[in-house]
Amino acid sequence: MSMLVMKFGGSSLGTAAALSQVLGTVANETGNWDQMLVVVSALDGVTDMLFEAAQLARIANQRGYRRIAANLRSRHLAIIDQLPLERPDRHTLRAEIDRLLSDVLDHCRSIAINLNEELSPAYSDAVVAAGERMSARIVEALLRQQGIRCAAVDGADLLVTDDVYGNAQPDLALTRKRVGETLLPMLSSDMIPVVTGFIGATIAGETTTLGRGGTDYTSSVLCALLGADELWIWTGVDGMMSADPHELPNARVIPRLSYAEAADLAYFGARLLHSRMIAPLAERQAPIRIKNIAAPEQTGTLVLTGKGDDAPSLKAVTSIHGLSLRRPASGSLAGVTRLVGNTLFKTLGMRSEVMIASQSATSSFICLVIPTSIGIDGVDRLQRAMIAKMAEYPEKMPWTIETVALVTAIGSDLHRAPRLQAQALERLGDIEILGLAMGASNCSFTVAVPASDARAALRRIHELIVKSD
Numbered sequence: 001m002s003m004l005v006m007k008f009g010g011s012s013l014g015t016a017a018a019l020s021q022v023l024g025t026v027a028n029e030t031g032n033w034d035q036m037l038v039v040v041s042a043l044d045g046v047t048d049m050l051f052e053a054a055q056l057a058r059i060a061n062q063r064g065y066r067r068i069a070a071n072l073r074s075r076h077l078a079i080i081d082q083l084p085l086e087r088p089d090r091h092t093l094r095a096e097i098d099r100l101l102s103d104v105l106d107h108c109r110s111i112a113i114n115l116n117e118e119l120s121p122a123y124s125d126a127v128v129a130a131g132e133r134m135s136a137r138i139v140e141a142l143l144r145q146q147g148i149r150c151a152a153v154d155g156a157d158l159l160v161t162d163d164v165y166g167n168a169q170p171d172l173a174l175t176r177k178r179v180g181e182t183l184l185p186m187l188s189s190d191m192i193p194v195v196t197g198f199i200g201a202t203i204a205g206e207t208t209t210l211g212r213g214g215t216d217y218t219s220s221v222l223c224a225l226l227g228a229d230e231l232w233i234w235t236g237v238d239g240m241m242s243a244d245p246h247e248l249p250n251a252r253v254i255p256r257l258s259y260a261e262a263a264d265l266a267y268f269g270a271r272l273l274h275s276r277m278i279a280p281l282a283e284r285q286a287p288i289r290i291k292n293i294a295a296p297e298q299t300g301t302l303v304l305t306g307k308g309d310d311a312p313s314l315k316a317v318t319s320i321h322g323l324s325l326r327r328p329a330s331g332s333l334a335g336v337t338r339l340v341g342n343t344l345f346k347t348l349g350m351r352s353e354v355m356i357a358s359q360s361a362t363s364s365f366i367c368l369v370i371p372t373s374i375g376i377d378g379v380d381r382l383q384r385a386m387i388a389k390m391a392e393y394p395e396k397m398p399w400t401i402e403t404v405a406l407v408t409a410i411g412s413d414l415h416r417a418p419r420l421q422a423q424a425l426e427r428l429g430d431i432e433i434l435g436l437a438m439g440a441s442n443c444s445f446t447v448a449v450p451a452s453d454a455r456a457a458l459r460r461i462h463e464l465i466v467k468s469d
């Protein structure tokens with residue numbers, strides 16, 4: 001029995017033309033696999049708009065959030081109108097979109113009434129979840145119209161998560177039970193479940209989200225729990241790139257990565273993959289293919305078990321926000337690490353991962369990674385919370401807190417390649433190095449640099465990767 005899980009990211013779902021590609025891709029693969037499951041993101045840009053609506057609701061800007069809901073409505077309806085659907089289906093689908101958007105307005109209204117200083121993710125999760133709910137309905141209708149047996153499934157009915165709103169963690173044992181009850185019967189009767197990515201729910205049934213880019217995470221959890229043979233991630237770019245192509249236009253596709261390399265790439269900021277998505281697949285290392293929906297003939301990136309290459313080499317360079325803490329004294333780091341851990345968890349729902357810690361006779365330095373799944377304002381929120389916390393202990397904790405960039409070179413067996421590390425460091429030239437660390441998996445090597453030098457550091461290390469061909 002062969003099974004394929006396919007994830008369609010927002011960039012592969014933006015327009016009616018893109019949706020036709022999705023349809024073609026699913027239709028093509030139905031003959032090649034016994035069972036298939038589809039996981040979808042919201043249409044391109046929709047999640048950002050929903051977040052904005054929730055923010056406007058927080059400041060009771062009723063006109064603002066209503067305007068966004070109206071824009072979302074016309075955008076979805078315009079796409080529906082362009083799709084090859086029968087009239088009754090189109091009609092039902094329109095009604096579904098209206099119902100989902102009316103829920104969005106209800107949630108926004110309740111945010112506006114319960115105004116609080118910071119928008120709590122418990123409120124925004126219920127708002128932003130609508131994006132995936134709308135897109136899953138659209139994909140379902142489109143596939144069904146073409147005679148493909150399928151049904152939209154809400155991730156909130158499948159993924160049982162903790163109550164860390166905005167960055168929830170699925171409980172695999174509880175989720176497995178739901179997957180068994182809901183998805184297995186569908187799969188064994190030749191139906192394709194079209195699951196909303198990004199969304200889960202607490203045991204009490206409150207909607208949660210898995211963090212920005214969380215559809216990857218949904219697809220990897222489902223791939224692992226179903227024991228699927230492969231996971232295909234469809235996006236709008238050609239695959240995992242040697243650097244962020246928005247930053248460095250000469251970035252190129254990495255044809256092959258090991259699981260450990262992909263995990264480090266995701267963790268250290270390659271925005272194409274959610275930072276926690278590789279972990280659920282640790283046991284069953286199903287091959288992951290990352291491909292461009294607009295150019296399916298291209299090979300994309302293949303993530304496989306094993307080491308991949310013989311000679312150590314650098315494959316990619318990433319940059320991600322970090323927060324650094326420094327003080328002009330040495331001494332135990334246990335207290336401050338605990339404090340950082342607690343504040344981090346309270347503010348962002350994130351467990352602390354100290355990335356670099358170093359001490360000398362007269363100073364101490366700690367640096368941690370802020371995952372991109374936290375959203376764009378995560379670093380600022382954390383920095384504010386940390387500074388406020390530190391102010392409670394003025395004498396004990398003379399720590400300076402700053403945002404920094406963590407620039408990471410990814411490749412296999414870097415512990416066996418001091419020359420590569422030396423070359424990368426040499427390239428940095430006059431850029432100040434605040435901290436250094438070798439990744440525990442031997443697949444990454446990170447330097448902390450001032451945030452303003454991130455781009456230059458990226459570019460210089462990337463030159464090394466491009467030159468090594």
Ligand code: ASP
Nearest residue numbers: 041047198212213214215
């Ligand atoms: N739509 C969500 C986001 O934009 C989840 C995803 O795309 O994976 O973050």
Ligand code: MG
Nearest residue numbers: 010041042047
């Ligand atoms: Mg998205």
